[in-house]
Amino acid sequence: MALQIYNTMSRSKEPFQPLEAGKVKMYVCGPTVYGYMHIGNARPVIVFDLVRNYLEQLGNEVRFLTNFTDVDDKMIRKAEEMNITVAKVAEIFIDAYREDIEGLGVKPATMNPRVTDSMDLIIDFIKELEQKGHAYENGGDVFFRTSTFESYGKLSRQNLKELQFGIRVDVDSRKENPEDFVLWKAAKPGEVSWNSPWGEGRPGWHIECSAMVREFLGDTIDIHGGGQDLQFPHHECECAQTEVLTDKPMANYWMHNGFINIGDEKMSKSLGNGMQVKEIRQRFKAGPIRYFMLSTHYRNPLNFSEEALLSAEKSVERISVAAANVKHRLELNSSSAESEVSSEIEAKMSEILQHFHDRMQDDFNTPDAITAVFDWVSVANGLLAGEVAAAADLTALLKAFDEMNSVLRLTPELTEEVAGEEVERLISERIEARQNKNWSRSDEIRDELSAMGILLEDTPQGMRWRRK
Numbered sequence: 001m002a003l004q005i006y007n008t009m010s011r012s013k014e015p016f017q018p019l020e021a022g023k024v025k026m027y028v029c030g031p032t033v034y035g036y037m038h039i040g041n042a043r044p045v046i047v048f049d050l051v052r053n054y055l056e057q058l059g060n061e062v063r064f065l066t067n068f069t070d071v072d073d074k075m076i077r078k079a080e081e082m083n084i085t086v087a088k089v090a091e092i093f094i095d096a097y098r099e100d101i102e103g104l105g106v107k108p109a110t111m112n113p114r115v116t117d118s119m120d121l122i123i124d125f126i127k128e129l130e131q132k133g134h135a136y137e138n139g140g141d142v143f144f145r146t147s148t149f150e151s152y153g154k155l156s157r158q159n160l161k162e163l164q165f166g167i168r169v170d171v172d173s174r175k176e177n178p179e180d181f182v183l184w185k186a187a188k189p190g191e192v193s194w195n196s197p198w199g200e201g202r203p204g205w206h207i208e209c210s211a212m213v214r215e216f217l218g219d220t221i222d223i224h225g226g227g228q229d230l231q232f233p234h235h236e237c238e239c240a241q242t243e244v245l246t247d248k249p250m251a252n253y254w255m256h257n258g259f260i261n262i263g264d265e266k267m268s269k270s271l272g273n274g275m276q277v278k279e280i281r282q283r284f285k286a287g288p289i290r291y292f293m294l295s296t297h298y299r300n301p302l303n304f305s306e307e308a309l310l311s312a313e314k315s316v317e318r319i320s321v322a323a324a325n326v327k328h329r330l331e332l333n334s335s336s337a338e339s340e341v342s343s344e345i346e347a348k349m350s351e352i353l354q355h356f357h358d359r360m361q362d363d364f365n366t367p368d369a370i371t372a373v374f375d376w377v378s379v380a381n382g383l384l385a386g387e388v389a390a391a392a393d394l395t396a397l398l399k400a401f402d403e404m405n406s407v408l409r410l411t412p413e414l415t416e417e418v419a420g421e422e423v424e425r426l427i428s429e430r431i432e433a434r435q436n437k438n439w440s441r442s443d444e445i446r447d448e449l450s451a452m453g454i455l456l457e458d459t460p461q462g463m464r465w466r467r468k
Helices: 039-057 073-082 086-103 119-131 205-216 228-246 277-281 286-294 306-332 343-360 366-385 391-408 421-435 439-451
Strands: 004-007 012-015 023-028 061-066 135-138 141-144 181-186 201-203 221-227 251-257 260-262 454-459 462-467
Touching: 004 251, 023 039, 023 205, 039 061, 039 221, 039 251, 039 260, 039 277, 039 286, 039 391, 061 205, 073 086, 086 277, 119 135, 119 141, 119 181, 119 201, 119 205, 119 228, 141 228, 181 205, 181 228, 201 205, 205 228, 221 228, 228 251, 277 286, 286 306, 286 366, 306 366, 306 391, 343 366, 343 391, 366 391, 421 439, 439 454
Parallel strands: 023 061, 023 221, 221 251
Antiparallel strands: 004 012, 135 141, 141 181, 181 201, 454 462
């Protein structure tokens, strides 16, 4: 089965065919860095990290860009509130964003272009639009002339005749048409600004992504992603201003993840109901948070609750324990004679991986892909329950697990669980204390290791350790 992706533009699943074989150009709208990431922001971050991981596992070289909007109205208000510069606000929250994505097990983007570093690109893009009659200046502001793009509304399926102007689109008497949108905003007194052919000002929201995509990825890219709320007006406007200029599709595949809700209400910073990721990370590791996000299909709404995260934590624990036990048994068998993988294990791993990839290639159906991981857990626990587990079978199990986990990233890489000399010394001392029936010292060592973030477990395969 070839990879199928649901394309928002066509409202259907389509076979994925990159512009260049083996290479994927992917752009995902990033944060406006005026505050800490909330859990609603974390969903596209995790979803498109997963998409990137799987595309790379399929053998593609993925050039993945996520921008930083580091100047806009919200940034200016935050700077005034904090009594610091807009640039300082950006630095504070970009650092916080990077800390959060690392804590979510998300790989850094190939590039994070910033608005303030891309001003020449943005101004040049607007000048081209103006020269070709797609933009006009009025009062120091520059607007996009939507009437010159006949397909405006095609991505979000908005009917311009039915748009409620003044609700979905700002009313401005300087506009030729109510649906025209701003490309360049004249600066107000005291605001941060840049010089331009239209006077001092700064870019509108939509233009930055079009300029960055064209400069760093080209006229047409493979995948453009973001949250469902960005379909209109943001992505619609991006699509219009890019395609009217290049006469090419901006992206061959548009992907949008669903909302995270609390009850029946969308979670967002503007509504004041968004829990910050940094707060959630104090209680939950990356694995349970990712499991929570991926246990619902990315296009469907997701209901947030503490109970859901606690349930995810238990599920990840079950997976992690099985994987660690297989690794531990393999280490105990490391000196055993070489053997061939049994036909039974080989067949089961093949079946599990086939199921995993079938589901992932069906528009990244992670809920069903996760069932393949639990099928793996059942096989692993069954094998470990026996007195004998051949090293080749254990190795085959770990190889299959790593193939799935490198995409989902529900548990740490198994190779990360390496004990330091002090941990090893304490573990050896505890084993000796138990052999000597020195239970008080044994308990003291367990407490010492716990304080170091090391959890000891006595299993049928012997004592093992893992990080909390």
